[in-house]
Amino acid sequence: MSDLDLPALAEREKAKAGDELKTPMKEIDDALKACTFGKFHIKALFIAFVGFMAGILASSTTAYLLSNAECDLNMNLVQKGLLNAMPYIGMLLSSIVAGFLTDAFGRKIFLIVGFGGLFICTVVAGSSQSYEVLVSAKFFEGLLFATSFSAAVSLTAEVCHVGIRDRMILCQSSFIAVSHILIAAMSWAVLTNDWRLSLFDGKFVLNTWNFYLYIMSLWALAACIMYSLCLPESPRYLLTQKKYDEAREILIKIYKENTGKPAETYPYYNIWKDKVIDTIDEDPEHHAKMSIRHQIVAGLYNIKxxxxxxxxxxxxxxxxxxxxxxxxxxxxxxxxxxxxxxxxxxxxxxxxxxxxxxxxxxxxxKATTQNITTVTADHICVPSKxxxxxxxxxxxxxxxxxxxxxxxxxxxxxxxxxxxxxxxxxxxxxxxxxxxxxxxxxxxxxxxxxxxxxxxxxxxxxxxxxxxxxxxxxxxxxxxxxxxxxxxxxxxxxxxxxxxxxxxxxxxxxxxxxxxxxxxxxxxxxxxxxx
Structure with missing residues (x-):
């Protein structure tokens, strides 16, 4: 070996040693950077927009339907305030637990369950014939939205490398403003109509605001289907669970979708193949119980x-x-x-x-409240749209x-x-x-x-x-x-x-x-x- 080869060999050994010191979490950023920005990230942003739209509707629809539904549900001011607050009460009760479980069990399952449940609760709210049913449905809407929100934010951030992550998060956050524009426009288009459908001899009546909630529920259904079929689990989360093969396959799919090139051209095609995986448990039921227990314990350890x-x-x-x-x-x-x-x-x-x-x-x-008069029996409630x-x-x-x-x-x-x-x-x-x-x-x-x-x-x-x-x-x-x-x-x-x-x-x-x-x-x- 010539002396000229020694510096090159030293550099290669130094680079190799540096690579060995890299943790999988540091390696994945380089792997995501090689995937570039492309169709996959645009698709992830579009699905995030649908999810954000569905979630914001859970807390925003009440502000628009209060005046329309006040007579149908005999709501007073206190009840209106409680109805407005109910989604946020649901969010408070589930946010911390959902965030911990999302870190322990993954992002995707909570996105599917959260938006799927949100769709069902919105349909129930649209079918409500009493104030109690509507306010209960709104509570569960807030609870389920909070279940999916932290997972949606984390998933979008974790499929990006550091160079584009901030802009992706800001773009995702801008969906809130776009959602408010669309919600106002849709509310204007629907609630200014005078729709009424009476079924079962008037025992089940659907008014304009009922149809309004039915229409809004479609956003949650679309988000549930899209997150289920079109996006993978977070590769960063999979690394925390030592699921290297699954994380590598997801990175390859992102690379292929973004670049249109075959998988073999991906510079990190063989990343983490040398990682040792635990031996397979012969008892699947015991393995499942231990896995759940391990994930909860690991989750508690991770947040310490x-x-x-x-x-x-x-x-x-x-x-x-x-x-x-x-x-x-x-x-x-x-x-x-x-x-x-x-x-x-x-x-x-x-x-x-x-x-x-x-x-x-x-x-x-104040003067009006102090001088309020008794309402007569023939009083007819007329909603002020x-x-x-x-x-x-x-x-x-x-x-x-x-x-x-x-x-x-x-x-x-x-x-x-x-x-x-x-x-x-x-x-x-x-x-x-x-x-x-x-x-x-x-x-x-x-x-x-x-x-x-x-x-x-x-x-x-x-x-x-x-x-x-x-x-x-x-x-x-x-x-x-x-x-x-x-x-x-x-x-x-x-x-x-x-x-x-x-x-x-x-x-x-x-x-x-x-x-x-x-x-x-x-x-x-x-x-x-x-x-």
């Missing part, structure tokens, strides 16, 4: 580092920021139709701002919410997630503070749209930073925890906001601005990159 420094500190910070951001996001989003209606019936005069109108409205509402302006403003808000995602998708890799998060936090503070002095319909719609769109982008950035901070073995559980904190924020905000509004208009808007300023301060201490 989350509650140790530094991850426990990061978890507490992301949960706190998500609590406040989601509180502001959903308070403004869910109260926007009501604010739009108030301003529609009370046009702003010269020198008046939003708080003047809202304070006058709350004062009149939402006007066209409510749907138009909702569509405008959804369209505005798309813009920050386009900007974020371009800047996230150049600027970084944390700097963007801080900038968006300051913008939300200014916009929510300006909303208090808004003096026209255009200003109210514009500032509300900015607040909602910016906070929505902050939620997606928070999720992206969570995905980056936590390992695959506990990622779904971490996402579930921050989503639980956010849903608690949603419930708390929608209870506290009308109470503060009843005291004085300025209090809730100053409270929202101050809260977002606090979020921006906390975010300074979040890590910029995974450690």
């Amino acid at each position: 580092p989350m509650f140790q420094k530094p991850l426990v500190v990061y978890l507490a910070m992301t949960c706190l920021t998500n609590f406040i951001i989601m509180c502001m996001y959903n308070v403004l989003r869910l109260w926007f139709p009501q604010l739009s209606t108030i301003v529609e019936h009370h046009p702003l005069q010269d020198g008046e701002d939003l708080c003047v109108v809202l304070d006058e409205y709350t004062a009149n509402l 939402s006007g066209h302006e409510t749907y138009i403003n909702s569509i405008i808000l959804g369209c505005v919410c798309l813009f920050p995602y386009l900007v974020t998708g371009v800047l996230v890799n150049k600027v970084g997630k944390k700097p963007l998060f801080l900038i968006f936090g300051l913008i939300s503070v200014a916009a929510s503070l300006g909303l208090r002095w808004a003096g026209s319909k255009i200003a109210i719609v514009s500032l509300t749209s900015v607040c909602v769109s910016i906070t929505q982008s902050m939620l997606s950035l928070n999720q992206a930073m969570t995905v980056e901070m936590f390992p695959t073995t506990s990622r779904s559980f971490a996402i579930s925890l921050i989503m639980v904190s956010g849903r608690i924020g949603t419930l708390s905000g929608n209870i506290v906001f009308p109470m503060l509004l009843n005291m004085s208009c300025v209090i809730p808007f100053f409270a929202l601005s101050g809260s977002m300023l606090f979020v921006t301060f906390v975010a300074i201490f979040l890590p910029s990159k995974k450690k």
